[in-house]
Amino acid sequence: MLEIGTKAPAFSLPDQNGDMHTLEEYRGKKVILYFYPKDNTPGCTKQACGFGDLYPQFAEKGAVVLGVSKDSVASHKKFEEKYGLPFTLLSDPELTCIQAYDVWKEKNMYGKKTMGVVRTTYLIDEEGTIVKAFGKVKAADNPAQMLAEL
Numbered sequence: 001m002l003e004i005g006t007k008a009p010a011f012s013l014p015d016q017n018g019d020m021h022t023l024e025e026y027r028g029k030k031v032i033l034y035f036y037p038k039d040n041t042p043g044c045t046k047q048a049c050g051f052g053d054l055y056p057q058f059a060e061k062g063a064v065v066l067g068v069s070k071d072s073v074a075s076h077k078k079f080e081e082k083y084g085l086p087f088t089l090l091s092d093p094e095l096t097c098i099q100a101y102d103v104w105k106e107k108n109m110y111g112k113k114t115m116g117v118v119r120t121t122y123l124i125d126e127e128g129t130i131v132k133a134f135g136k137v138k139a140a141d142n143p144a145q146m147l148a149e150l
Contacts, residue, residue, distance in 0.1 A: 016088070031064055032063055034122075035068050050142065068089075076090075
């Protein structure tokens, strides 16, 4: 996990509509950047829907929510439409952003070791500095936890 107080790594990734997003374009806003393993899985769906439900409060506090996984743009589009998600999902199949934020780790699933995204959420301030970092977050609790951090 990246250290609090460090500059958040820059990224340029496509969203669920294929439009490119960079961290720089969110300068002046707080950014909740959350990394999750996979679209349409139970934990990831709970987390995304939680951020969706609380999205008006995040917006009120001047924050944007960006979800990142290695799923494709098409997968993100289906996920967004299925659950009516009001925020941006970024596609990182090459793992450039995922690795830059140090969330690609060895995981142990039922005794089998695999590489994957460890559910992690960063709060980045208006200047692009990481001010909070939460690793191995609980999917259902993370949205309310992040709202409280603002």
